Amino acid sequence: MNSLYIKNGNVFLNGGFEKTNITVSDGIITGISSEDQAPEGAAVYDATGKTVVPGFIDLHTHGAVNVDVNAATAEDLEKISHFFATQGTTSWLCSVLTDTREQTLWCIGQFREHQKMESNGADLMGIHLEGPFLAAEYKGAMPEHLLMNRPDMELLREYQEAADGAIRYITVSPEVEGVTESIGNMKELGMTVGIGHSGADYDTAMKAIENGAATATHTFNAMKLMHQHFPAIMGAVLESDIYCEAICDGRHLHPAVVRLLLKVKGIDKVVAVTDSIMATGLPDGKYKLGVNDIVVVDGDAKLAVGGSRAGSTLTTGTALKNILKFTGLPLEKALLLLTENPAKLIGVFDRKGSIEAGKYADLVILNEENDVEDTFVKGKQIQK
Incomplete structure (x- = not known):
């Protein structure tokens, strides 16, 4: 199982922003929690000072x-x-x-x-x-x-x-x-x-x-x-x-x-x-x-x-x-x-368009100027 842990991000959730952590397994968001508990063996992305938004x-x-x-x-x-x-x-x-x-x-x-x-x-x-x-x-x-x-x-x-x-x-x-x-x-x-x-x-x-x-x-x-x-x-x-x-x-x-x-x-x-x-x-x-x-x-x-x-x-x-x-x-x-x-x-909001457990981990990391710094597509970090 491929897992990813994005920690300490300012995450766009439910119409606002929250400092929290996102757990991803096999491309799907499986957990959103303020408790810092990275799964064993997960790749860790430190989003401290960054904004995490839907792709x-x-x-x-x-x-x-x-x-x-x-x-x-x-x-x-x-x-x-x-x-x-x-x-x-x-x-x-x-x-x-x-x-x-x-x-x-x-x-x-x-x-x-x-x-x-x-x-x-x-x-x-x-x-x-x-x-x-x-x-x-x-x-x-x-x-x-x-x-x-x-x-x-x-x-x-x-x-x-x-x-x-x-x-x-x-x-x-x-x-x-x-x-x-x-x-x-x-x-x-x-x-x-x-x-x-x-x-x-x-x-x-x-x-x-x-x-x-x-x-x-x-x-x-x-x-x-x-x-x-x-x-x-x-x-x-x-x-x-x-x-x-x-x-x-x-x-x-x-x-x-x-x-x-x-x-x-x-x-x-x-x-x-x-x-x-x-x-x-x-x-x-x-x-x-x-x-x-x-x-x-x-x-x-x-x-x-x-x-x-x-x-x-x-x-x-x-x-x-x-x-x-x-x-x-x-x-x-x-x-x-x-x-x-x-x-x-186009009828894909059940799996895309917001950050929620059960949806694809399509995520964008923005810096303080709202420039795109990193992108994850179904949990995979895209190399520039």
């Missing part, structure tokens, strides 16, 4: 360290997983940008191959499909010629069967003919449904939400914004109780908009995502996002043709510090956007 969960990312998810082999996915873990991410979904059927199935196949590997990084929990049932007018970095003007449920079933049920999340546009009527079918396939890349009117967006859409993809970005006479999808997203993704890099959303989103939706309905691309962790330069050419200047990723913003170079560790800076929230509140909220959105 960060990133539900929307297209890559990092020169690897684009749409072209990533199983080994490439492991490179992303390891890099993410060094930044505080302990669980993630790989976001497959709209692509051909053949390439999408290839991506799913590489994900399956990665599942067979012993990972030394963040837990790749599943797949996020961003498309292909998206509105061309709000395509962003989506290749327009590959978008589909109505849902093909047989194709989606083929994808989910190929993934052995691992497609956990899909982004669709409510105004695409047949989408709102198909949301229930997507949920039956095991997918959390998000709405985005959309210019849907208020009523159409609300119908999608009534039919089971659970979140909005990169809220405010690539969607029709609210007008006092025509609230559109943005109005429906803000008024309803669905979750909202937020890219907190200071570029996709002004800090005031992050504050406004939290004020309107409440702290428990905002999910911080990176929407990161292969340039993350690397210098400025030329990169790819799916079939698109991307240019990164001063860390800002844009399409080489047209200049639309195309993903980010954000990490979850930086996102946390940005949220703290933008909002003035205490750490115990800001953490929810990266831990509990995403875990609840």
